[in-house]
Amino acid sequence: MIPHAGIIVLADSLLFYIIYFLSILFLIKKNNCLKKKISIHDLARELKISATTISFVLNGKATEKRISSEVETKILEYIQKVGYKPNLVAQSLRTGKSKIIAMLVESIDDSFFASIAKVIEVTAYKLGYKVFFASTENETEKAKQLIRLFRDRQVDGFIIAPPPGIEKEITALLEDNCPVILFDRHLPTITTTNVLIDNFDGAFSATNHLFENGFKKIAFVTLDSTQSQMQARLDGYQKAIKQAGTVSKILKLSYNLLHTEISEKIKEFLQKNKQLDAVLFATNYLALGGVDAINQLNLKVPENLAIIAFDDDLIFQLLSPSVTAVAQPVQEMSEEVIKQLMKSLAVEDQSAQQKETIILKTKLIVRKSAINFSSVKNLRTAG
Amino acid sequence: MIPHAGIIVLADSLLFYIIYFLSILFLIKKNNCLKKKISIHDLARELKISATTISFVLNGKATEKRISSEVETKILEYIQKVGYKPNLVAQSLRTGKSKIIAMLVESIDDSFFASIAKVIEVTAYKLGYKVFFASTENETEKAKQLIRLFRDRQVDGFIIAPPPGIEKEITALLEDNCPVILFDRHLPTITTTNVLIDNFDGAFSATNHLFENGFKKIAFVTLDSTQSQMQARLDGYQKAIKQAGTVSKILKLSYNLLHTEISEKIKEFLQKNKQLDAVLFATNYLALGGVDAINQLNLKVPENLAIIAFDDDLIFQLLSPSVTAVAQPVQEMSEEVIKQLMKSLAVEDQSAQQKETIILKTKLIVRKSAINFSSVKNLRTAG
DNA sequence: CTGAAAGCGCTTACAG
DNA sequence: CTGAAAGCGCTTACAG
Known part of the structure; x- marks a missing residue:
């Protein structure tokens, strides 16, 4: 039996290598995108330095672990040369x-x-x-x-x-x-x-800006939402309205309406409420829906209707007239x-x-959609 | 010595457990966001079924591996109950x-x-x-x-x-x-x-649309780029120009200019080339810069200058006049x-x-910025 | 039909 | 100052 032992071992290890080789091939085939990458153990083998030491150097613990500076530079240089990159997935699994x-x-x-x-x-x-x-x-x-x-x-x-x-x-x-x-x-x-x-102050200031520019019947178009930012904007609007002693007029739209649905609802709202001379929109996309509605109704801004948007956007600068907006920092x-x-x-x-x-704090960017037209207020009801 | 052996072992394993326990604590502390999660081996222990079998079931290989359906449902139900989720990082490390x-x-x-x-x-x-x-x-x-x-x-x-x-x-x-x-x-x-x-055809059709609407001096504002899509748009424009027997006029802007820089360059370009009665913009943001320039120059669209943009955008529908655009599918x-x-x-x-x-194929969305004004062409040079 | 064991590529407590 | 070994949580070829 003893004479055979060597052969068996040989056959065994040969088989092992064949299987190993096949499985490597299989892996390369199967794993798209998985570059045959160098592992930390490959480095260890090449450099004849343990993976532990290499890992320490890699993680900047060389001094803490008192790795000799020769070893450190040797490792660093080799890594540089072969372009080794640690496998982040393995790192993540290990460290959490x-x-x-x-x-x-x-x-x-x-x-x-x-x-x-x-x-x-x-x-x-x-x-x-x-x-x-x-x-x-x-x-x-x-x-x-x-x-x-x-x-x-x-x-x-x-x-x-x-x-x-x-x-x-x-x-x-x-x-x-x-x-x-x-x-x-x-x-x-x-x-x-x-x-x-400060959503409250943003809406409060915007509404007051409308009052200061001579507008009196100010509506607020917002979302049907109890979320904190929307609630605060509503509160800011209402505080300003109350302080001015006028009446509030609020349109609440549900979330996730399409642009055309928003503009349609706003159009109806504006048609039903011809007394309005200004609208504060609670978000940028509501304001865009509003602009569309206003265009469709052939209203002039700000002569027929002044508008201010919450959230600034490049578009507001480009529209004619440009749209005053509450900008977030x-x-x-x-x-x-x-x-x-x-x-x-x-x-x-x-x-x-x-x-x-x-x-x-927010910042009111004053443009042309809400400037003073006190001499020609609300032409719409007159016409 | 022998009597002590037991004690040593006991002390040893006690120490082991203390260290183990501390390291667990340490891990929980250290790993933010790492919920103490159930592993497949925890499941195996609870269910008294090997991790292998569980893994097969999890990966939908139950029938392939001929797992009995009782075992399968038992596993599935338990997983459902405890809300087990495999660790994707480990999965990824293993499978590549x-x-x-x-x-x-x-x-x-x-x-x-x-x-x-x-x-x-x-x-x-x-x-x-x-x-x-x-x-x-x-x-x-x-x-x-x-x-x-x-x-x-x-x-x-x-x-x-x-x-x-x-x-x-x-x-x-x-x-x-x-x-x-x-x-x-x-x-x-x-x-x-x-x-x-089909960038070539998109630009070609857009340019021809301008010709068909009576515009004759058509410029092309594009990027200084050799990239395939820009090259094809340029070629489409030039083909149409050549076919119409007129001359081309091209402004090439470098990448990564700010909006204000783009509009500034286009403004200069328009001022230097008063003969132009139309511009085709090679991208949506170039067109927006163009709109800004046109507003600043107080030009009327399309009476003084017709425009078409490549790439459609909600803004183009909202601007007045609305902007004709080459829409990508x-x-x-x-x-x-x-x-x-x-x-x-x-x-x-x-x-x-x-x-x-x-x-x-692209689709030309015809709006108001390039419609026929053949009776009142190029008022600008006249005025 | 089911399970023990190896290994993906790291990190780190421990030993020396 | 450096290294052997365990283990993170999976998957899968192999054995039975």
């Missing part, structure tokens, strides 16, 4: 971190969310994070799904413009020690870190969001962390 | 697949790219894929970085609107067996699967892109796969 931040906005199409997303992406990237975006369409169910999806992908934290009804999910994230920053609107019943604007908001998120990311225990609410 | 598609567009801000991104996201999601977006700003270096970044994250495939100069990177992807679909523009020197529109393009990508994803060897180029 992904260096990915999830950002849920209402709609990435919307110019406000698109511009804030852009600033956040750039800033986060500089800090070593990648941001993944998704649109909730302000739907509770879609937001829940997305939170689940991103958690499954092991994101490190969330930036969320929350739709209504996801208090439970946000609380669950925080309890599981997952950093969350809310922006644009918050959820009053739960304690979170929020980056908001996009740059400032984005920076504050990132700042707060980085703070949370650095903290071990989310529940212990102090929750802050930052409120930034 | 991520079910993630990377999509590189010029700018996610741009309405054309935003709308195509949206359709693709929804469609891909239904097919079990998540799409991650990023903007190249048409910069070669940024695109290279993004490709690297996404490969590090182990994406399964790419959808790319390529900036110039990344032929090498695209080729490398294909060689590494990574599915790539180009759209909007292609790279003529390499063989890839492309989903394009967004829905159709998106579907075609996904279809081609899924085809590539199913193929083992990318180099062996037949590369197709799909060319879709």
